[in-house]
Amino acid sequence: MRARFAAISPRYLWLFTGIGLAVLPHSARIPVWITLGFFLLCLWKLLFERPRPGLRFLGRLVKLAIAVLIVSGTLITYGTLVGRDAGIALLILLLGMKFLETGNQRDYYITSYIGMFLLLTNFLYSQSIPAALYMFIVVLVFVGTLIAENDVTDCLPVRRRLTIAGAMLLQALPLMLVLFVLFPRLPGPLWGLPRDAHAGRSGIDDEMEPGSISRLILSNEIAFRVEFAGMIPEPRNRYWRGPVLGQTDGVKWFPDKPRPFTADVAVTGEPVAYTVTLEPTDQSWLYGLELPAQPPEGGLFAADLLIKTAAPVRSRRRYSLSSYTDFKIIERGVEVLAAARQLPVGYHGRAVALGQSWREQGLNERQLINTALRLFNEQEFYYTTTPPPLLQDTVDQFLFETRRGFCEHYATAFTVLMRAAGIPARIITGYQGGTVNPFDGYLVVRQRDAHAWVEVWLEDSGWTRVDPTAAVAPARILGGMENALPEGLVEIPLGLRNNETALTIWLRLRDSVDAVNNRWNQWILSYDDRQQRLLLGHLGLGDFDLRALGVTLVLVLLLVFTGIYLWLFKRPIVHKNAARSLYDQFCAKLARLGIYRAANEGPMDFAARAQNRRRDLTVAINTITRLYIDVRYGDRVEQLESLKRQVRNFKPARVNAADEALFRAKHSGRNMVSR
């Protein structure tokens, strides 16, 4: 087997390493058989290809059979060949096949190009900092792969190839930065994306049933980050309004159909200004602190005061808002209020009966609300992320049997009770709370901060927020998820839970990592046409058009390119500087003996003087001085190596105490020796 590996051409090992590294990050997402298939195809090539003159390694029929297997396998697994996931799976298998049949230079290049493209597709899934660093490593290998192909006499060892590739990568970085900042950004997409382009995002949906919010509680993913201009509002005021659910079929809750705007908003107090960076949700609404005065650019208020966008949010989005935490929503639509009292026929019989019985007791609206909240607070109700499954009528079973639930259970049950008692009520979903990152001061709202609460309509105060969860677990509202659910902190390693110090360090570490990630998101990942316009505005390029930007880009590119060129151009005389620094080392070694070279002293004079001080070093001093002069002034580059060797081996011993003392005296006064 070893002999077999030894016989593999190093070019193919380079190519295999490159494409293997490009496939690797996908392997966690694609079915195992695809990864296996890819690596089997590669191994087949590496282990069994032998040059057979006049014979092709693979017959046409074998190739055809592999192609049919690949296509049919992908079709069976995904049911399609187009779309993001199926397309990438197909590409990976075809890449393996291309590698298998790589014979000439053209195949070699095409295979590495497909590998580079595959590297790009990884960013459709993750654009994190590790993914970016990984990209640079793989690009380095690909550059080495091309170098291996062009080093036709195989004269460079692997390390040297990597060094050249690394140097090229470093030289390419400034050009890359210029292109990144200045290349005119177009608002995408140019055409329709495959339907699964943004699949797999977790977050709040626009319909709710028991369990749809509590499944988010386990997700530590960030929903959005908020940068406040002034003070951050208190936790109990941090309600981030999402979809408003007023319709139900007895199991699920839905938003109302689009209807004309019938609400009036009255606000008091000072507004809170802030900027939200929303992670992609694939949903067409934005979150805002209750209650924004105006929708942000690109958003519109729906009748239930949700900020709707024209298209789903598919890339990270920044928007600025200012909100009033003290507000009043007055409803003018009579039919809206009537709809908010509707209950589905044949559901929640016991809950409806309970609500109606309160009504018949003659309680007024506020008393009704308090009765319901007291029920949650004083009876044996528990707040938990792992409620028992509800197999019968969800509300009745929760209210009268299990009595263990998460916010959506309480919000749903409360809404049903209110409607049964004749009070218009609706469920609001969104996020509540969030934690402040001490490193950058951003408020971070994660998926586990997802929440559901209720708005009831009261004659005097309009739509009024009531949070039934607060009656059961006030800590959830006042202190966030961490305080409400100590057992729910899934992301804290088990060993740390009982160790106060370790836990603190761990939390601080997590915050600092998150702050770095936030910067990355703010500066790199959300850089788009809007950000580009902002940045160029800051740079004084003002209101630019595409042509001006193009000209600027070309000019700056030329400038950087010239810089790199000059750097390369200057390198041949690097040996002079190298000689100089070696000679400096030599002088420093002499200085340790108390022999200092004066600033105005030439190498020859210094050598003569040094010899007088230390007769025993005459040969070494003369050799080094002559070599230095030869390399530095005589262009004898080939002598550089021996100069290096001589200086390295120049280890003069200190002989007398007087020298020692002089050295000490000089060094106590100053640390630098003049040369």
Place this chain on the structure above:
Amino acid sequence: MSQLTVLEKLPTIHGLVSAGIDAYQRQRIYILPTRYGLFFAGLLLVMLTGAINYTNSMAYILTFLLGSLMLVGMLHTWQNLRGLLISTPVVRPVFAGAALHLPLLLDNRAGLQRIALTLELWSRRKEQRRGSAGEPLTINLKPGAITQAQLLVKTSKRGYLRPGRLRIRSRFPLGLFLAWSYLESDQVCIIYPQPAGSRELPVYSEYATDEQQGKKSGTDDFTGFKPYRHGDSIRSIDWKAFARQQPLQVKRFSGSGSSKLMLSWNLCGPGADVEQRLSQLCLWALHAERDGYHYGLEIPGGRIESGRGEAHLQQCLTLLAGYGYADESL
């Protein structure tokens, strides 16, 4: 440092004969994308479209990184040729049919390591390139050193051969660009006729006198020393004196005892054509020199008086090589 001084230094470094260093001028370097470079540009375009479509910042970064690498690669490919000095010492003549070793001195003292430089003869006409006279030569150059290389050129007929244009090219490191440069040489290489023929050395020629017809004798009269000159037979060098660290001396003998013969066009027989005659004369000259004769050469348009030694032989062979090239001058 001017180019001329570099070349003057060359012989002292490598101990070459100082005569006839023929320098190629530093030429313009051309650079164009290869077809893999064009493919690569296409790939970048596809990647850029993807980045725009998905508004994906990292996809932009990867695309721009690869694009920048392409530009940097172009610079490296160009750098691989830039500042290289190439010169050709005078070419040693060869016999037709043998490979001509075109020596090249690649002076890389001002440069870094250069990888995969390919040298080839590059005729101006495409059809002549196809039946190219020599194999391309691919070499690597160490930094700060002078490298010797030899380009093998096939020869088929005797005469003067002008290597003319050489092309040096490189695609290193990425193969996305090809940089090349032309090197013009006005050097003329001499191709001797192929030694061939069936006739015996015409020792008894009509020109030979009685005295001259005698067999060579090894007991020529020693007449003294003269300093060694390029072309003197190494057999007559006074090696013992050289071993005593004296300069090279050549022993002189009176030629009275040597046989003399005149190799003539007419001796080749009536049926032979021009090339056959030249080949026959070439063979005779070689044999005569080997066997220690004094010999002369007489062909239409040229005559060389009797003599012997390496230089004399070369003079004769050169005359044969140049038969019919009346207008050419060396």
